[in-house]
Amino acid sequence: MDDIVLKLAVIGAAGIGAQWLAWRLHLPAIVLLLAAGFAAGPATGFLDPAADFGTAYRPMVSIAVAIILFEGGLTLNYAEIRDTSTAVRRIIMYAGPLTWGMAAFAAHHIGGLSWPTAAVLGAILVVTGPTVIIPLLRQAQLDARPASLLRWEAIVNDPIGALFAVVAFEVIMVYIGLHEADNLFVLIVMGAVVAVGGGWAVGRLLVWSFVRGHVPEYLKAPVLLATVVAAYAATNMVLEEAGLLTVTVMGVVLANSRIASLTDMRRFKETVTTLLVSGIFIILTASLSLEDIRSLDWRAAAFVATLLLIIRPIAIMLATIGSGATLQERILTSWIAPRGVVAVAVSGLFGTLLADIGVADAGRMVAFSFAVVVTTIVLHGFTLSPLARLLKLKKATRPGILIVGGSRWSTALAKKLTEAEVPVMLADQNWNHLAEARLASIPVYFGEVLSENAHHVIDPKHFSSLIATGDNDAYNALVCTDFGPELGRGNVFQIGRIDEKARQSLSFTLGGRALTKEPVSFHDLREKLLQGWTFQLTRLTEEYGWDAYESSRPEGALILLWIKPSGAIVFAATTANTPGPNDRVLSFAMPKDEARAEAASKTARKAEATPAAKTAKDPTPLPKGDETDEGKTQS
Known part of the structure; x- marks a missing residue:
């Protein structure tokens, strides 16, 4: 025996x-x-x-x-x-x-x-x-x-x-x-x-x-x-x-x-x-x-x-x-x-x-x-x-990204990834949300990605990663949970995800990883897009390395991922490593000129906020929150 x-x-x-x-x-x-x-x-x-x-x-x-x-x-x-x-x-x-x-x-x-x-x-x-x-x-x-x-x-x-x-x-x-x-x-x-x-x-x-x-x-x-x-x-x-x-x-x-x-x-x-x-x-x-x-x-x-x-x-x-x-x-x-x-x-x-x-x-x-x-x-x-x-019967070997949610932010992300020659598909059950993507010739799936039909039409093998970008955190978590076994739980991401260390009551098998190191909600991303933030793709070189790139970023810039010369995609939130020469870094940030203008505006507001300036201009200052909002609108 x-x-x-x-x-x-x-x-x-x-x-x-x-x-x-x-x-x-x-x-x-x-x-x-x-x-x-x-x-x-x-x-x-x-x-x-x-x-x-x-x-x-x-x-x-x-x-x-x-x-x-x-x-x-x-x-x-x-x-x-x-x-x-x-x-x-x-x-x-x-x-x-x-x-x-x-x-x-x-x-x-x-x-x-x-x-x-x-x-x-x-x-x-x-x-x-x-x-x-x-x-x-x-x-x-x-x-x-x-x-x-x-x-x-x-x-x-x-x-x-x-x-x-x-x-x-x-x-x-x-x-x-x-x-x-x-x-x-x-x-x-x-x-x-x-x-x-x-x-x-x-x-x-x-x-x-x-x-x-x-x-x-x-x-x-x-x-x-x-x-x-x-x-x-x-x-x-x-x-x-x-x-x-x-x-x-x-x-x-x-x-x-x-x-x-x-x-x-x-x-x-x-x-x-x-x-x-x-x-x-x-x-x-x-x-x-x-x-x-x-x-x-x-x-x-x-x-x-x-x-x-x-x-x-x-x-x-x-x-x-x-x-x-x-x-x-x-x-x-x-x-x-x-x-x-x-x-x-x-x-x-x-x-x-x-x-x-x-x-x-x-x-x-x-x-x-x-x-x-x-x-x-x-x-x-x-x-x-x-x-x-x-015989040319192999599908595209470059890893692709499935983006669930057809907001303006996710559409802009899909456009920038397409420019970088990363295969992308945008999925949403609202036809109007996909209009801009269709005009840009981005592949789309119209329907519920959790449906049986979607699992027949959307082949998970075409994608190496998924990003859930909807305005409902629970739905994003559900999408990531459903696709996790197909793509690997380390390859499904969602916006607005709470920090990993703070997940005390939520099971680790539910949802996806946070897309950014500092989680940002759907509404925050939408506001930043309305304020003029854009997706920027920058190639690093021997002379212009990661340290120089980081120091040149506007305040608050979100580093999402970088694309290796081989086409492999590395998400910034999943690694402690940094990109190297010939890697292309994708970030979401305020353009440099607007960032400089906003920095100058902040400096001016600080000067105006000194006691002497406040006494000379207006003895009744605005509340701090209103002042910040006014500055953002001007920028």
Whole structure:
């Protein structure tokens, strides 16, 4: 027991450690997970999952794959597929069967596998794993269309590839006389109907129960998780691995429903999925034996090369003719097809089943699958971003800022950031508040940023920061709280935020950081704008450094941020560092000439305020506040 606990702890630590290291080094996380699994398994023998976990090993992997596919379905929203629906549909309907047939032919004639093993392997390699493609898309920063194309294909094709493998296996069983041919068609059709219909029905039932309040808020995520496992197991009783299709359909149904708490549930599922992907990749890689690896010869290498360089491009290019996808998108999709957890898990399952019925080379199927998985993960992981850049399919890499609130002050800020070539979007639910920004050709979002539609239209990945600039501090805090998990809580800001040290009764998880070191309210900023304050962008040099810049600022100037030569944005309120040469500093201050005039006016008022002057001019002085206001108006 202690040995199993230790190994589980090592799997967890190695998985999350690989994810963190990948984040720090900007590397594909899956590559490091594969390396960790190889080190724990074949290299050292520390892990032997089949022996360590016994009969629980296969069910454990299967349930994890089901949860991963369900979470993938939760990311598929119909709104984002409108432009690529034809291409996605054709890839699933035509490219999948084409890949199956050509991969099986190549596995037999090039890879040297028997027809039974080749047929099942060809079906399995239809899949393109979401566990791999989604982290790669997160790092590559693709445009919306190609990213949507790859994500939908990966998630929908995974259960379909598993079903293809079931069909191939059942045909083999009929061929060798273990199953009746009459029952084959009925079994497959019934399984597909139960999978799709059952997934839709269970998804709608969950939506109804959540919307009507039949499940308390704190139980929604646990109920969802338990229902996924139950639906997967129930469908598998009708047709092996059809449960993967059921849970994917459930995820899509929920993703396109109007559930207020769906965002929180999705975040919970993302956390669970990250843990599962990390652990499962290490476990499956560790399950390889050195004999499996040694069985890979030049014929296996030739098969993998044929799959990547010939079969996949032919299938995609033929399937997407006239689909509306651009040539660049078709080329990218033809190359990017990494396989992942589902391919390895399903190949392990059917490899065992084929071996049980006497297929001699069934064990080689797992090795071939791993060869494809490792090759595609490494090649596609390191080439996706450069290829997308070459094909001009990457979105703007410069970090942008989402500004919520269309006041005159925020519009002036958006204009100055646009002049500095910082991508900006201004959001407000009042059309008139966006008029000036629209005339200045600044991208705008008209509507409520907290709505479901906004989360589909406004892609948080386009922005590195958010500034809430409304006149309601509570609403600003709500916006920052909502976008905090997407952008990072250190990257959401609001005006008028109380000082961090003074937040005694307010939870630190609510709201955003203060935009300025000395918090300034909406009304103060509006008054300063009316008094003539402007946004000023100043480039520092070796000769004109930070100290000289600070001393030249008018009194009360607000330093908001500075832009590094690389385009990175540093907010002044978040750092103790100072900008350096070639940094451009954005401030909000009175222009220098007006500042000098105001300083002279203050000096004159001080002189007039001396006892002698007051006696000579007016024995009844104005109250101090009125005098200050009068001076401001004159300036």
